[in-house]
Amino acid sequence: MKLRDIAHSRTGDKGNICNISVIAYRADDYALLCHVVTAERVKAHFAGVVHGEVVRYELPGIAALNFVLKDALGGGVTRSLALDAHGKSLSSRLLDLDIRPADGS
Template sequence: MKLKEIAHTRTGDKGNMSNIAVIPYDEKDYPMLKEFLTAKRVEEFFSEICFGEVRRYELDNICAFNFVLEESLGGGVTRSLAVDKHGKSLGMALLEMEIEK
């Protein structure tokens, strides 16, 4: 299944850094995502565009994660020649990740 079937994202960007919050629709899916959706997996998923560190912050009190992707926006939103290099597009891309449930 794809991540989008059990979660949604909220995103932001600043300079050459993007952050992606992943929030499951149902809290019961949080422990499974906690095990599967690692910083390493997100880093591998974005390996073609993210050239810096990927950090995962766990927000257990609200059953959510925040991933920070450094050096992921082609120099920054205003410096990149790529179309739509904003954090929003990275959040939508992450939702296409195949997960095992």
């Protein structure tokens, strides 16, 4: 199962920092999001792209997680020649994260 099966996402940017929100479609899936989509897992998923710290914020009232990815945009919008300087495609990449339970079921 992919993260996109239970959640949607939105990104934003400020300088060389990318912000990615992950919002559960159903509040019942929020606990699974919290368990599986950790800051460490997000950092590993973006290895080679995110060179700084990844911080996770929990928003249980809206069944969402917010990730702040530092040093993630090749210098930022005004300094990078990257095709996706704002990091908008990073939400799609994160939603491709495999979230099957550890037992494989």
